[in-house]
Amino acid sequence: MLLIGDIHITFKEKDRLLNILKEQILAHPEEKNLLFLGDYVYSFGYDRASLLALYEFFLSLYAEGKNVYVLSGNHDWIKDTFVFEEGRKTCNIFENLNLSEKGNCLKFITEPLFEEIEGENVLFLPYMLQPDLTKYPGIESLTEQNLWYQEMIKTENKNLILSAKINLILEYFKKQKESFTVLHHYYFEGTKFPGQNSQFSLKDAALQKHWLDDQNLQFISGHLHKSFAYQNYVCLGSIWATSSTENNQLKGIWKKQGNHRTFDEMNLKYYFSFDRKGEQGKIPLTADDLQTFYLSLQQEMKQNFARKEVDRNFQKTLNLKDIAITCYTDALNYEETEVAKVIAPELEKEIHQFTLGKKIEKSEITLEGIENSEALILGMQERKSLLKTLLQQKFPTQYEEYQSLLYELKIL
Numbered sequence: 001m002l003l004i005g006d007i008h009i010t011f012k013e014k015d016r017l018l019n020i021l022k023e024q025i026l027a028h029p030e031e032k033n034l035l036f037l038g039d040y041v042y043s044f045g046y047d048r049a050s051l052l053a054l055y056e057f058f059l060s061l062y063a064e065g066k067n068v069y070v071l072s073g074n075h076d077w078i079k080d081t082f083v084f085e086e087g088r089k090t091c092n093i094f095e096n097l098n099l100s101e102k103g104n105c106l107k108f109i110t111e112p113l114f115e116e117i118e119g120e121n122v123l124f125l126p127y128m129l130q131p132d133l134t135k136y137p138g139i140e141s142l143t144e145q146n147l148w149y150q151e152m153i154k155t156e157n158k159n160l161i162l163s164a165k166i167n168l169i170l171e172y173f174k175k176q177k178e179s180f181t182v183l184h185h186y187y188f189e190g191t192k193f194p195g196q197n198s199q200f201s202l203k204d205a206a207l208q209k210h211w212l213d214d215q216n217l218q219f220i221s222g223h224l225h226k227s228f229a230y231q232n233y234v235c236l237g238s239i240w241a242t243s244s245t246e247n248n249q250l251k252g253i254w255k256k257q258g259n260h261r262t263f264d265e266m267n268l269k270y271y272f273s274f275d276r277k278g279e280q281g282k283i284p285l286t287a288d289d290l291q292t293f294y295l296s297l298q299q300e301m302k303q304n305f306a307r308k309e310v311d312r313n314f315q316k317t318l319n320l321k322d323i324a325i326t327c328y329t330d331a332l333n334y335e336e337t338e339v340a341k342v343i344a345p346e347l348e349k350e351i352h353q354f355t356l357g358k359k360i361e362k363s364e365i366t367l368e369g370i371e372n373s374e375a376l377i378l379g380m381q382e383r384k385s386l387l388k389t390l391l392q393q394k395f396p397t398q399y400e401e402y403q404s405l406l407y408e409l410k411i412l
Contacts, residue, residue, distance in 0.1 A: 002031045003183075003254040005222030006073065006238035011047035013268065017240065018057050020268055024253050025061070031255065033117050034066050034103070037222040037236065038073025038127060038185040041083060044157050055087050056356065062106040067117075070108045072105050072126040073185040073223065074205070080129055084108050103376035112169055113114070114177075120258070121180035123173050139172050146171075152202070161191075163202040169350065179216040185223050186279040188212060193235070194228040194304055211381055213305070218255075227250070227263075227301070231309045234261070238330070240268040244324065247271040250297055250314070258260055262311040263301075276327040276342050284329065284344045289318070324353040332356045384411075 002025060025034065042046075061068050065147055072388060076083045088108035105114070111131075113124040133139050143149055152164035166186060173180070187200035188207050200206050211217060212231045219233040225246050227237035240251050250269070256261040272293065298314050305312075321366060327342045334356065339348065348354050387406075392399050 001033040001255050005236035008242045009050045011050050014050040014053050029097045035310045036070045038071045039075045043075040065102040065104050067104045068106045071124055074127045082110050121177050124178050125181045125182055125184035127185040136172050159203050162205045167208050181218040184221050193230050195226050198242045203348040229305045239266055241271050244271045247273045260309040264313045265315050267315050271324050273326045277330050286344045287347050323351045326355045326357045332358055335386055357401045
């Protein structure tokens with residue numbers, strides 16, 4: 001089976017993204033099962049034409065005889081409507097009427113679904129807004145026995161309630177089958193994963209961390225954009241770098257056969273950053289330096305997945321036109337002679353984009369009465385509220401200007 005992480009299709013990149021993705025899938029003609037793990041757009045702003053192009057892509061794969069599973073992610077809901085809602089209803093009609101000539105399926109998954117795929121038990125656990133527990137016969141006994149669930153469900157926080165329900169649903173399926181793979185689109189609570197800066201809580205809609213110790217379960221997701229492996233969990237990341245915040249990362253799609261996985265790198269776009277301050281800034285960055293750095297990222301990925309059975313198909317060479325480079329320097333001076341000290345002129349001309357950056361020192365401002373240990377367990381909305389409070393206290397006269405800018409940047 002082929003596993004495809006977050007796509008986040010955009011108008012600017014849709015044609016190239018779909019062409020490269022098609023090439024990656026065609027490289028595995030023997031693979032009949034294609035599993036897409038959510039986040040096909042960004043919910044805060046998406047292009048309808050790009051979404052329809054992706055839908056047509058799913059249909060083309062289905063027409064070729066592939067089984068196509070499309071799991072809903074957190075970005076795939078506009079208010080309370082799934083972005084592929086019309087397609088989901090249409091495909092449900094096709095399936096109910098058994099219209100597939102090749103016996104294959106196209107499923108848009110917005111509710112938990114248990115399937116056997118290639119002899120493996122798979123639970124699809126999509127991102128849901130309001131899970132309906134009445135659809136699970138006998139789950140009432142679990143709600144009565146689970147004191148944690150009873151406490152969580154009393155809260156007014158919708159994400160805590162969602163966390164309670166998805167964990168209960170997972171427990172329900174665990175009662176049905178002892179061992180299976182969970183393809184999901186959620187965080188895990190209170191766990192710092194390799195290479196990740198953030199840590200999440202149940203207030204972010206998350207699975208309980210005790211599931212990570214269950215050796216009878218395998219968890220696979222996209223959602224977090226940087227891939228990693230941790231205990232019984234593999235995060236596939238996104239299939240391309242959607243912004244410069246995803247710098248120094250390798251992206252691609254994954255093949256799964258039992259416990260064995262293969263990573264196929266996609267070469268849509270790279271964001272690389274380099275520290276060129278001090279003595280390092282006196283030697284211009286060259287194409288050879290870039291290739292060496294790229295090989296070091298490959299080695300880092302090998303180390304991150306050292307305990308998993310993973311083969312890796314990396315690009316042999318870099319296409320410089322796909323690369324954006326940021327060099328962090330002591331001063332932001334774009335005079336030609338100064339830039340030439342940071343990056344070789346011939347390399348700057350070849351790459352897609354070059355920018356200078358200056359790293360901002362970590363702010364020492366803190367909100368009185370909030371300890372770091374407490375801040376770690378806050379949900380995303382509470383962190384945003386904390387940020388606004390910090391800005392109000394530190395910059396009272398400039399607060400409205402800063403707030404407007406942060407809303408524009410989709411941070412608040």
